[in-house]
Amino acid sequence: MNRPVIFLDFDGVLNTEQCQARLAVEGMPNKDAWGPLFDQRAVENLRRIIDATDAAIVISSSWRYAHSLGSLRIMWEVRELPGEIIDTIPCGATYISRGEDIECWLDKHGCPDYVIIDDLDDFSPAQHDRYVETNPIVGITDADAQKAIEILISKA
Numbered sequence: 001m002n003r004p005v006i007f008l009d010f011d012g013v014l015n016t017e018q019c020q021a022r023l024a025v026e027g028m029p030n031k032d033a034w035g036p037l038f039d040q041r042a043v044e045n046l047r048r049i050i051d052a053t054d055a056a057i058v059i060s061s062s063w064r065y066a067h068s069l070g071s072l073r074i075m076w077e078v079r080e081l082p083g084e085i086i087d088t089i090p091c092g093a094t095y096i097s098r099g100e101d102i103e104c105w106l107d108k109h110g111c112p113d114y115v116i117i118d119d120l121d122d123f124s125p126a127q128h129d130r131y132v133e134t135n136p137i138v139g140i141t142d143a144d145a146q147k148a149i150e151i152l153i154s155k156a
Contacts, residue, residue, distance in 0.1 A: 003056045004113040004152045006049065007089065007102050010061035012119025012136030014038040014046065019139075034067060034075040042139030047082035049115075049145050053152040056086040058105060060098055060118065064088040099123035115151045117144070 008014075019039035023030040030037055049055060059072055067075070073085050087109075089101040099122055106114070116127060119136040132148045134140055140148075 002112075004053050004115070005086075006046075006055045006057050006083070006148070007060040007105075007114060007116040007118075008046075008057050009098075009118040009120075010038070010059075010063050011036075013061075013117055013134050013139050014042045016042055016139035017137045032079075034071070034079075035063065038079065038081070039139050043081060045140040045142060045145040046117075048142075049140075049148045049152070050083040052149045055083065055115070055152060057083045059085060059088040060102060060116070097122045097124075099127050102127065113152055115148045117148060 015036045016039040019042075020030055020036060023037065050057075059069075063072065069085070069088050072088070075081075076083075076085055087105070089098070089105045098118065098120075102114075102116065103124070106112075114130055116123060116131045117134060117140060118131070119134045119139075121131070121133060123131055130151055132140075132144050132151070134144055
């Protein structure tokens with residue numbers, strides 16, 4: 001694979017506590033057929049990363065257990081989200097760690113330049129220099145986006 005990859009979580013990254021609280025206060029719908037709606041500020045920061053790096057997306061979110069790859073791709077299109085979903089990390093019969101699931105994906109597909117964007121640290125020490133930890137209240141911030149871009153550009 002020639003393109004860099006973003007291993008992307010949803011909850012605490014694009015689906016933020018702040019956005020859900022705001023929608024509730026405003027009496028607005030907070031979900032659709034796929035689940036909670038995403039924070040537009042976090043989505044725009046994801047767009048910034050993709051525009052700067054041409055990275056593809058591999059879904060590492062637990063949403064991969066409830067939705068097929070095809071369903072997630074349809075959600076991406078319907079919600080007009082940035083980038084291209086190329087895959088999900090494996091869903092093993094037993095959960096070990098998200099980091100190990102990412103390692104399995106990398107072993108199968110080669111070792112591209114990658115960044116992990118997640119609100120929970122469930123990764124090996126070897127993955128920490130490629131990890132951007134988000135605050136679940138606000139999701140991907142400007143600073144998080146800049147860090148992800150720097151990781152992808154410096155590893156290229």
